[in-house]
Amino acid sequence: MRQTGIGLRAALLAGALGLAAAAPARAADDGEVKDFLLDNGMEVVIIPDHRAPIVTHMVWYKIGSADEPPGKSGIAHFFEHLMFKATTNHAAGEFDRAVSEIGGSNNAFTSYDYTAFHETVPPSALEQMMGFEADRMRNLILTDDVIKTERDVILEERRSRIDGNPQAVLDEEVDATLWQNQPYRIPVIGWMQEMEQLNRPDAKAFYDAYYRPNNAVLVVVGDVDPNAVKAMAERTYGKVARGPDLRPRIRPVEPEQNTKRTVTLTDARVSVPSFSTQWVVPSYHTAKPGEAEALDLLAEILGGDNRSRLYQQLVVKQGIASEAGAYFQGTMLDATNFTVYGAPRGDAKLVDIEAAADAEIARIVKDGVSDDELERAKTRYVRSMIFARDKQDDMANMYGSTLATGGNVKDVQEWPDRIRKVTADEVKAVAARYLVLDRSTSGYLLPQQQAGN
Amino acid sequence: MRQTGIGLRAALLAGALGLAAAAPARAADDGEVKDFLLDNGMEVVIIPDHRAPIVTHMVWYKIGSADEPPGKSGIAHFFEHLMFKATTNHAAGEFDRAVSEIGGSNNAFTSYDYTAFHETVPPSALEQMMGFEADRMRNLILTDDVIKTERDVILEERRSRIDGNPQAVLDEEVDATLWQNQPYRIPVIGWMQEMEQLNRPDAKAFYDAYYRPNNAVLVVVGDVDPNAVKAMAERTYGKVARGPDLRPRIRPVEPEQNTKRTVTLTDARVSVPSFSTQWVVPSYHTAKPGEAEALDLLAEILGGDNRSRLYQQLVVKQGIASEAGAYFQGTMLDATNFTVYGAPRGDAKLVDIEAAADAEIARIVKDGVSDDELERAKTRYVRSMIFARDKQDDMANMYGSTLATGGNVKDVQEWPDRIRKVTADEVKAVAARYLVLDRSTSGYLLPQQQAGN
Numbered sequence: 075m076r077q078t079g080i081g082l083r084a085a086l087l088a089g090a091l092g093l094a095a096a097a098p099a100r101a102a103d104d105g106e107v108k109d110f111l112l113d114n115g116m117e118v119v120i121i122p123d124h125r126a127p128i129v130t131h132m133v134w135y136k137i138g139s140a141d142e143p144p145g146k147s148g149i150a151h152f153f154e155h156l157m158f159k160a161t162t163n164h165a166a167g168e169f170d171r172a173v174s175e176i177g178g179s180n181n182a183f184t185s186y187d188y189t190a191f192h193e194t195v196p197p198s199a200l201e202q203m204m205g206f207e208a209d210r211m212r213n214l215i216l217t218d219d220v221i222k223t224e225r226d227v228i229l230e231e232r233r234s235r236i237d238g239n240p241q242a243v244l245d246e247e248v249d250a251t252l253w254q255n256q257p258y259r260i261p262v263i264g265w266m267q268e269m270e271q272l273n274r275p276d277a278k279a280f281y282d283a284y285y286r287p288n289n290a291v292l293v294v295v296g297d298v299d300p301n302a303v304k305a306m307a308e309r310t311y312g313k314v315a316r317g318p319d320l321r322p323r324i325r326p327v328e329p330e331q332n333t334k335r336t337v338t339l340t341d342a343r344v345s346v347p348s349f350s351t352q353w354v355v356p357s358y359h360t361a362k363p364g365e366a367e368a369l370d371l372l373a374e375i376l377g378g379d380n381r382s383r384l385y386q387q388l389v390v391k392q393g394i395a396s397e398a399g400a401y402f403q404g405t406m407l408d409a410t411n412f413t414v415y416g417a418p419r420g421d422a423k424l425v426d427i428e429a430a431a432d433a434e435i436a437r438i439v440k441d442g443v444s445d446d447e448l449e450r451a452k453t454r455y456v457r458s459m460i461f462a463r464d465k466q467d468d469m470a471n472m473y474g475s476t477l478a479t480g481g482n483v484k485d486v487q488e489w490p491d492r493i494r495k496v497t498a499d500e501v502k503a504v505a506a507r508y509l510v511l512d513r514s515t516s517g518y519l520l521p522q523q524q525a526g527n
Numbered sequence: 528m529r530q531t532g533i534g535l536r537a538a539l540l541a542g543a544l545g546l547a548a549a550a551p552a553r554a555a556d557d558g559e560v561k562d563f564l565l566d567n568g569m570e571v572v573i574i575p576d577h578r579a580p581i582v583t584h585m586v587w588y589k590i591g592s593a594d595e596p597p598g599k600s601g602i603a604h605f606f607e608h609l610m611f612k613a614t615t616n617h618a619a620g621e622f623d624r625a626v627s628e629i630g631g632s633n634n635a636f637t638s639y640d641y642t643a644f645h646e647t648v649p650p651s652a653l654e655q656m657m658g659f660e661a662d663r664m665r666n667l668i669l670t671d672d673v674i675k676t677e678r679d680v681i682l683e684e685r686r687s688r689i690d691g692n693p694q695a696v697l698d699e700e701v702d703a704t705l706w707q708n709q710p711y712r713i714p715v716i717g718w719m720q721e722m723e724q725l726n727r728p729d730a731k732a733f734y735d736a737y738y739r740p741n742n743a744v745l746v747v748v749g750d751v752d753p754n755a756v757k758a759m760a761e762r763t764y765g766k767v768a769r770g771p772d773l774r775p776r777i778r779p780v781e782p783e784q785n786t787k788r789t790v791t792l793t794d795a796r797v798s799v800p801s802f803s804t805q806w807v808v809p810s811y812h813t814a815k816p817g818e819a820e821a822l823d824l825l826a827e828i829l830g831g832d833n834r835s836r837l838y839q840q841l842v843v844k845q846g847i848a849s850e851a852g853a854y855f856q857g858t859m860l861d862a863t864n865f866t867v868y869g870a871p872r873g874d875a876k877l878v879d880i881e882a883a884a885d886a887e888i889a890r891i892v893k894d895g896v897s898d899d900e901l902e903r904a905k906t907r908y909v910r911s912m913i914f915a916r917d918k919q920d921d922m923a924n925m926y927g928s929t930l931a932t933g934g935n936v937k938d939v940q941e942w943p944d945r946i947r948k949v950t951a952d953e954v955k956a957v958a959a960r961y962l963v964l965d966r967s968t969s970g971y972l973l974p975q976q977q978a979g980n
Contacts, residue, residue, distance in 0.1 A: 144597055145779045147708075247786045250707035254700065255600075255718055265708055265782045326598040329718045333700045338787045340965055512793055 107473075108300040109483045112307060114316040115288030119473050119483060120303050121295040123466060129296025130466040131203045132192040133211075134474040136291070137284035139264070140186040140257035140325060140408070145271075148228065148264015149280050151184040152272055155224050156281075157191065158182075161213040169206045172199075186258050187407040188478035194467065197297050204310035211285050211314055221274045229270065232263050241348075241519055244339040248517035251337050252352050256328040256408055286317030293474045295466045328354055328409055335515040342522040346396070347424040348417035351431070351516040355508045357406040359480040366404050367492050368500040369412060369508070373402035374451040375443050375501065376434065377414060381450070383434050384414065392430060394422035407479045412508060424518070435509050442502030455493050560926075561753040562936045565760060567769040568741030572926050572936060573756050574748040576919060582749030583919040584656045585645040586664075587927040589744070590737035592717070593639040593710035593778060593861070598724075601681065601717020602733050604637040605725055608677050609734075610644065611635075614666035622659045625652075639711050640860040641931035647920065650750050657763035664738050664767055674727045682723065685716050694801075694972055697792040701970035704790050705805050709781040709861055739770030744930045748923045781807055781862055788968040795975040799849070800877045801870035804884070804969040808961045810859040812933040819857050820945050821953040822865060822961070826855035827904040828896050828954065829887065830867060834903070836887050837867065845883060847875035860932045865961060877971070888962050895955030908946050 108120040139150045160166040173180045178195035193203045236242040246261045253259030263269075292311060294303050331354060358366040377384040377400025388395035398416035414435065416427045443451075462468045476486050561573040592603045613619040626633045631648035646656045689695045699714045706712030716722075745764060747756050784807060811819040830837040830853025841848035851869035867888065869880045896904075915921045929939050 144710075145777070147779075243785050247707065247784070247788070251704050251788060254703035254712065257597075259707065265780075267780050267782060324598070326600075327718075327720050329720060331700070332696050332792060334791045334793075335700070335704060336789045338965075339785060340787075512791075 107483055107487070108304070110304070112287060112312050114312065114314060115286075116307075116311050116314075117291045117477065118304065118307050118311075119291065119293045119477065120298065120300045121293075121469055121473065122298060122300060123295055123469070124297050127196060127297050128194060128466065129197045129200050129294060129298050130192060130194045130470045131200060131207070131296075132190055132293040132470045132474050133207050134188050134190045134291040134293065134478045135284060136187070136289050136320075136323070136478050137189055137280075138185050138187040139260060139262040141284075141323060142257070142260070145268055146276055147260045148232075148262075148269040149272055149276055150189055151263055152225065152228050152269070153277060153280055153285075154182050154184045154189050154191075155228060156214060156216065156220065156277060157210050157285075159220050159224065160215050161209050162215060163209050163213055164206065169210070172202065172206065184262055186262060188475065190474055190478075192467070192470065200294070200296075200298065200303070201306040201310065204306055208310040208314055211287065211290070211311075214281060216274055216277050216281065218274050221272075221277055225269070225272055228263070229266070232266055232269060236261070236263060237266075240339055240341040240344050243341075244337065244517050244519050247339070248337045248350070248352070248515060251335050252354065252411060252515040253328060254331075255326045257325055258406075258408065258410075282317070283320070286320075287311055287314045288316050289320055291474060291477045293470045293477075295470045295473075323407060325408055331513045331515075334512050336518065337515070338518040338520060340520045340522060344519050344521045346417055347521060348415065348519045349424055349428050349516055350413055350415040351428075351511075351514050352411045352413045353508050353510070353514050354409050355402065355412045355504075357408065357410040357479070358404045358476075358485070359407050360409050364492070364496060364500055365504055366402075367489075367496050368504045369402045370404055370455075370493065371448065371451050371496050372438070372443075372501050372505055373400045373412065374454060375447055376400040376438060376505075378451070378454070381454075383438070384416070384431060387434055388416060388427060388430050389419075393419065394430065395419055395427050398427070398431060405475045405479055405481075424520075428516075432511060435505070435511070438502070439506045439509055442505070443498050445498055448496070448498050448501060452494055452496075456490060560936055560940070561757070563757070565740060565765050567765065567767060568739075569760075569764050569767075570744045570930065571757065571760050571764075572744065572746045572930065573751065573753045574746075574922055574926065575751060575753060576748055576922070577750050580649060580750050581647060581919065582650045582653050582747060582751050583645060583647045583923045584653060584660070584749075585643055585746040585923045585927050586660050587641050587643045587744040587746065587931045588737060589640070589742050589773075589776070589931050590642055590733075591638050591640040592713060592715040594737075594776065595710070595713070598721055599729055600713045601685075601715075601722040602725055602729055603642055604716055605678065605681050605722070606730060606733055606738075607635050607637045607642050607644075608681060609667060609669065609673065609730060610663050610738075612673050612677065613668050614662050615668060616662050616666055617659065622663070625655065625659065637715055639715060641928065643927055643931075645920070645923065653747070653749075653751065653756070654759040654763065657759055661763040661767055664740065664743070664764075667734060669727055669730050669734065671727050674725070674730055678722070678725055681716070682719070685719055685722060689714070689716060690719075693792055693794040693797050696794075697790065697970050697972050700792070701790045701803070701805070701968060704788050705807065705864060705968040706781060707784075708779045710778055711859075711861065711863075735770070736773070739773075740764055740767045741769050742773055744927060746923045746927045746930075748919045748926075776860060778861055784966045784968075787965050789971065790968070791971040791973060793973045793975060797972050797974045799870055800974060801850075801868065801972045802877055802881050802969055803866055803868035804881075804964075804967050805864045805866045806961050806963070806967050807862050808855065808865045808957075810861065810863040810932070811857045811929075811938070812860050813862050817945070817949060817953055818957055819855075820942075820949050821957040822855045823857055823908075823946065824901065824904050824949050825891070825896075825954050825958055826853045826865065827907060828900055829853040829891060829958075831904070831907070834907075836891070837869070837884060840887055841869060841880060841883050842872075846872065847883065848872055848880050851880070851884060858928045858932055858934075877973070881969075885964060888958070888964070891955070892959045892962055895958070896951050898951055901949070901951050901954060905947055905949070909943060 110118055137150055142149050173193055176195055176199050178193055180193040182191040195203055250259045292307060355369055356365055376382060384398040384400060388398040395416050396419040400414045402412045403410045414431055416431050418424050418427050473486055563571055590603055595602050626646055629648055629652050631646055633646040635644040648656055703712045745760060808822055809818055829835060837851040837853060841851040848869050849872040853867045855865045856863045867884055869884050871877055871880050926939055
């Protein structure tokens, strides 16, 4: 689950999730966030930001790989690709060219819980972007030929991005070992043997079910007048007919884990060994009040950056690790993962790095965190919010990912306050409750000659 | 996947699968096997056996836990239970009482690929049994009350059989680690949190889709006249209307395994540690010609009984193991597992047992098996066929499980010949191809104090 983003355009999502976890923020400085529904059920969030003459326009569909039917893995990501094909109104490539010609940028990404499309352009081009997006929401031409050609693209993408990359191969099997029932066990890009079978009826059924205004969130951040944006949205997206109601996104739930699990990939292409250990933990959407916030701060204190315990102890003090850290992916619709990772420096043994990391985890479970340490972690959060507000697309990602995973605008806005309220006892409690080594899943990437490491 | 049978009645299925793997057989001595379809699509197999005035009557439905919809795990086994409830023609318990009163026995079991119901009675009661079975195929009364009461029974069954048994808890998580996409990863009894939600609409939809003559196989073995049985089947099952055509049983397929995986359960209730290692291998239904037969002989030679290499080496010669063996579950609709297992004797260390077993695997991969050893293994198979023909229910299980997993009567009858044709090179080839330790999944059951073992 580490690599959540997928597509030609994955870089951004990695940023998006990192940001979603690290950058709670209030409304931008120069205007109130406006949030409303169009008559056809499409949700619209507008965040004015007048520092530069630019606007970020995103459409988030509440459909991701974890919503795919059994045996059809990869269809959500495949559909992200198909959205760049011809519609009844525009030839393939026309949208991309229009963005380039005005000096803008565009992209898309698919994750477990959502698929998003975005453009950053001068405000004068916003309505044109909306027109293009609204058009491809319903008017794609899905021929067998289009399907076959683009299917070859995603198959090649899988070969190069996953099968050619030992870390990615390992990550897939770690995910499928950590998650034994919940659909996050299935890779976003899909299993090869299922991707090969994806066809036009699959794509058509997927399009008709999920690419609908009542399953989409529009996020606009930038140098715009909210009322003007609302009028534009009504003239463009507002014309798209509401689709059938969607069933609630109730997915198979993970059973309680009772075992310690390991997954080891030994590969001649690996030069430096590494490990990661993960636990199933609640997300912001599934957690009891305050638990996800405490997990965010636990990740920050344990392994968030260079001042974290893992980094200070393993990299700086003991000098045995080249890297060591922890992260928590809170912005997920279902239960998510908390991860600790590390890699040795020089001749250090991987088992020693892992033992040192385990000792840090044990220490935090037993003794908790200090008030001082907690305050510093909170301060780093607040600071990261300020940075986040500086970037339109980070802001758009934060709102979009929250709204696409069961949250609302208020959740985003009140996040800093909820982070501030977390106590040291609460951080200790989530560490003790969730970071149990006998119920964890570890992945090991080993060079061929160090198989016995 | 070790425990395939489920229900109050699991013992038999364990026997059934063991038998299916070990006891290929020709038609019983005293009559030809008769195989035909009723007009409503129900398949009938009749195997005359006149040695004793008794008959075994089984109905196999081609529906098992691996066919369940996502999030509805346990529904197949739950339905096995519901089949013992009242119908529009018979009160709950009436069928059971009728069997008892004539001195017969009855039972049922659910597996990944099928659900079966059987009675052993005097031949004079056969038509009565058929009448009861045909009745409950369509006439069950499924009220909310019936559902709730029986759901409590299966929940309690899960608590006592799985959650109260460390080996069973471990096996579930090993299965879900070995199988990352194919539905054999889901326990037959179901995940607790999903069983709790099973309801009347789920049960009704399941009943209407799968409990149909065109999804069933009738197997009758015993002191009967085939023509008379055919007439009885037409008078009873023949009256049941054919249901809608069923979709082909095409399930998510397992991706190639690239890693070594382990699952460890440490529990205070465990006194003796043990391990098992499993590999994904083809079943009779998915294998290339001859491969499944070679896997059967490989399992026999490596760990089939006291004369096997594992037993001789680990238990007899080195004296470090209290048990050691191997098995192959060939009679499955989809890819299946090949398993090696062992437990230490006295003060021997689990790691040493495992290393010794690995060495035996490595030896067979490298040097293959001797012609003499192969002949002896084949002879043991032939002998087991003779024993199988001695037991009506073993015979019925063999035909039923084969027919419910994509095979036919000829497959059962020609099995001995196909086993006889396997060469030593073929056995070596399947060992080398499939028993790769870097792509295996091991389970470890450890006592609390030996966690570091």
